Amino acid sequence: MASLSTLLLRGPSVLRRCPWLPAARTYAAGGDFEYIIAEKRGKNNNVGLVQLNRPEALNALCKGLIEELSRALMMFQKDPSIGAVVMTGTEKAFAAGADIKEIRDKTFQSCYSDNFLKDWDFLNQFKKPVIAAVNGFALGGGCELAMMCDIIYAGEKAQFGQPEILIGTIPGAGGTQRLTRVVGKSLAMEMVLTGDRISAQEAKQAGLVSKIFPVEKVVEEAIHCAEKIASNSKIVTEMAKESVNAAFELTLAEGMRLEKKLFYSTFATDDRKEGMNAFVEKRKPNFKDK
CATH class of the missing domain: 1.10.12.10 (Lyase 2-enoyl-coa Hydratase, Chain  A, domain 2)
Structure with a gap:
């Protein structure tokens, strides 16, 4: 679940918010969100859209962001008008991994006793289809989050990786399990043991990604797919x-x-x-x- 922001991207980085999303950060009566944007999309307002929006940290997956994501999906699950959900980040990063500053002082005892990562289980229990629209980095926990979705659409500049080995740990939210099931043992082992990233084209060839689109089109296409799904029973x-x-x-x-x-x-x-x-x-x- 490591973040590559501390390994690859030195200095300040400012992410641009998706230009196709309005300024609102609320969804229905769900209240305000700090780390995400949630709204209804589609011609019939039957698609839920969640944008991870923590630009100062390349959408690093802090506890607050995961809790808000869980809350937004719970609202979409209860909304009978929503038939599918699209999850995205920004053009620079879907999510660059876990928030290392938040977890670096954890101990085995605290991880084990507190059941660390239990808050990630919400997506496994979500019944409606979820499409990940990935631009930029999907690394560590970001790659794991994308793999928890049902379909992955990628922008042509997207990159996927499990770089946890580079900071002395291993994936903890499915990086060794889901990745192996999707791309096979050899490629998964290479990615996990070296921390190397693969491109969107390599990810599609390996079966990790369903389709590739231009950066500015991937969210639009994901919403279009979600509308098709939402039109069914x-x-x-x-x-x-x-x-x-x-x-x-x-x-x-x-x-x-x-x-x-x-x-x-x-x-x-x-x-x-x-x-x-x-x-x-x-x-x-x-x-x-x-």
């Missing part, structure tokens, strides 16, 4: 996400059994009936999320 979308995620944890036989049960479950929904009727009648379905 939300309850069936959640089933589909659960089934795909299970492929990383279950054997093939166990995964097939779960998939079949979830497939059967769709036949208990009104949306499955509406979708098939609309197909037969050659019209657009009107899903009610029931």
